[in-house]
Amino acid sequence: MKAEPDAQARLLDLQELDTGLQRVEHRARTLPETAEAAALKERVDQIDSELVTAQTKVSDIEREQRKAERDVDQVRSRADRDTKRLESGQITNSKELQNLQSEITSLARRQAELEEVVLEVMERAEELNAQVVRLTAEREETVAKYTEVTARRDTAAAGIAMDRDTIVRDRERVAAEVPADLLALYDKLRAQYDGVAAAPLRYGRCGGCKLALSTVELNDIRATPADEVVRCEDCRRILVRTAESGLGGQAEQ
Structure with missing residues (x-):
């Protein structure tokens, strides 16, 4: 030739x-911001999943707590009613009095047990609520960082696109002379x-x-x-x- x-x-x-x-x-394929943004987006998605799980557990534990508190209230009400009967002086039968006192003692034990359940449920609810607060704060921080990184990525990509357009125009001009x-x-x-x-x-x-x-x-x-x-x-x-x-x-x- x-x-x-x-x-x-x-x-x-x-x-x-x-x-x-x-x-x-x-440069366009290997922008560090691209990988960083992808990792942050993945973390946001993961946090969202963890938040849904934690919030579901919070709802479940709140229902459990309400039930436990109702159980305590029922036992307490029954114990109060029995105590008033005992103190009213209306019951004179010794056998009936003995049974009533035994029931009051049993209800007191049951109430103590149920109150322990309520405390344990409240502790778990507190831990789960703290987890929701922590995850929510982490999500806000991660989303803010993701927004900042994607802005830097887009700015860098725009600069690269301008460089590419300049080179392409110059190439077309030079290629026309060959x-x-x-x-x-x-x-x-x-x-x-x-x-x-x-x-x-x-x-x-x-x-x-x-x-x-x-x-x-x-x-x-x-x-x-x-x-x-x-x-x-x-x-x-x-x-x-x-x-x-x-x-x-x-x-x-």
Whole structure:
């Protein structure tokens, strides 16, 4: 393939732009704020799930507490009623008095047991309410941080998008100055060789694979017309001759 030296040199400009575009797209894919925002969103979702569970348990324990308190009230009311009967003097039968006193004693024990249940339920309710308060505070803090991180992510992404648009416009301008057949070869090689299709020959070394060319290879290139497109024998990328190629002025023909 033949192309004017200036057109070949434009490949290096095009390659620099394409490499810059790769870097920009890599930055867009690897923004630290993206991963951080995802982790924060996951934590918010987890907190929401924990809150639902805790709030459900609070509702259950509140029902349990109300039932326990009703049980205490019922026992207390019955004990009060029996005590009034005992103190009224209306019961004279000794057997009946003995039974009533025994029931009052039994009710007192039952009331004490139920009051212990109420205290235990209240302690559990207090722990669950504290958990709800803690989770609610953590959720507010996490949501605020998520909002701040996503704002930074969006700002960074917008800046990257602007950089990308600038590079794309410059690439279109430079690509228009490269002959169609040479551009087609360049694009084909970019797809084959990790995005690097053209490299400068500087001081006898390929800028693509970084390997030094042999004396025979340099002599072959030196003998090749300046408008002939040459390829690196090792990496097969387009090798663009420059003033620093080490060819003794052949690149300036």
